[in-house]
Amino acid sequence: MSLYLCVDCGGSKTSAVICDTYGNIIGRALGGPSNFAYLSLDAFVVAITETVTAALEKSSPLSDDPITLPPTSGTPFAAAWFGVSGVDSSAAVAAITPALSKLLGIPEGPRLIIANDTHLLAAPVRMYPDVSHAVAVIGGTGSIAVTFRENAGKLEELGRVGGWGWILGDEGGGFHVGREAIRQILMEHDKASIGTPLAHSKLKDKIMDLFGIADVMEILTIIHLPDPPVNATPDSNLLSHLSMPREKRLSSLSPLVFSAAFEEGDALALRVLRTCAGHLAEQISVLLGEISEEKPRAVKAQDSVVSFGGSLVGIAEYRNLVLEHLAKRGHVFRHVEFVNDAAATGAVGLVAGFVTSGITSTNVHEC
Template sequence: MRAPEVALGIDVGGTKTRWMIAHDGVLRADHQVPTVAWRHASYSDEDCLRLKRLVEATFDGVTPSRVVMGANGCNDEQALRRCETALRDVTGWNIRVVNDAELLAAAGHGRGISLIAGTGSIAVARDRAGTLISAGGWGWLIGDDGGGAGLVRRALQEALAAEDIGMPDRQLSQALMESLAIPRLLRANERLAEAPSAASLACHVPAIFEVAARGSRIAGRVLEDGASSLADLVGRLHRRGAPGPVFAGGGLLESQARFFSHVSRLIRERYGLIVFLVRDPPVVGAVKLACERGVAPGTRECSPSIGLAS
């Protein structure tokens, strides 16, 4: 009997790593772990070995025929190739590595600009020569504007500045203090420094949306500026020749319908591009690409036959 073709798709995000396994195009397994469970550096040999052990423990002894991985933090061709070489050498997998944001277009059956706003924010595309180009994705310390970490950082700055001049936004300050479990907003930096990470910052973003809906002027402005920042990421790539449409995803855009609508409207008005919200998780794009033998994202539509095994 012929051994099944086993495709492995992996989505490495800043917060979580998820992988799907398909046998002959039929989904057989879906697993998820925190990214910190295996990635301690920047895709070092030790990181790659930890990932191999985690993933292969779910394979029941079957070796994947083809692997496609979307790698958070690999935002140019050089970084992608370094990561791909390290993983191939350590794991022995037949692997192709793309940027994790590229998986959105693959999951959405199309070619265009991928925009992610979740814990962080980034836009990526392939130019006419097929080279990866990106905008944003700088990390939570200096970037991620419009993503969860960036919105919380900006809200804290604005709320503290309002208190400094004696005109506090009491709704926003109170919501942030409750979310951070601190008695005074000035304790925010101390609280966040206990376990600094993108995720520990971004997890407080619901408080901003809640008080914006209740009329907080500062929270509303923070969200307005965040939406504009996300639209600007798309605009940077569009001006460099990246084709539309835009495939948008990430926890923030999926969970906040009004925010997504605003981002979508800004992109349409500024650049004339249609925006599709991709509700399938990016890992679906990875396993589809793996089933297509790792073709470059957007070169042709991925197989639509992947489905849950009965």
């Protein structure tokens, strides 16, 4: 068999999709986190191995013999494309390429494509003949924006902003939303200390209930509690959020913020999301504008498709907040896309690039 593999490696999950030579999806699976910036090489390879193996098991009915990794008798893969969160330099690509080459049995070279996960989102530029530029925006656990130009059938990266991780950035991502929620709750509490009326907030109630506290200032103790030891045995008597790393204690709050904002209309939650969306739009704006001596690789929004991916920008109301902030800055895109399944889009695009033409995400068929 000649199989085509695409793996979307993110901060919350790994998604692997396998296509046949006709662009039919014959296997797919989800696995745990595989952001390379947060994992050792060994842990990264384990996450990839488990997820791709599960996808191969789904496709095994089409094969006479089960496929194992690394392959024992020649690789079944004609090509593979990895979009890896946390791979932001040639050194990072070089660090993981030998391991992935060995795992899949694909020699290092053009059949093994390794790039940042935003590259998977640039595929929609090929759907629209009236644009030649794409702005790929990821807003999930973290955030990043990258601009591309289609040049002779290939995607050329032009500029990027963000993707620095939760300590330094990730504006508009899950960590930022959780952090901003806590900041605004504390700020409201501080204002009340000088007599400013304290409005009721369902979001504050939800977070305090989650943390099991009655005093807002107890939040500080919970947030700043050190990370649990890496090999610590889970304590069933310990509240689940206390057994999380500090970053997860904040990023795990984002679902509460979204439900309070868009399902219950909580004013504080809406303000948090408008703030975070504004920061993400500000980041994206760095890449946009008229080409000039100062910005020779800038991209015009009106001549581009913006392609969103990630759990947070997958929520239409939040995505629209980002677009509204961009429009206020004068950046209105010709086309707007949300790529719900970057791995599937990438797998089909991989087949199109190697063996066929005219295959798009709209005519993907799953077996």
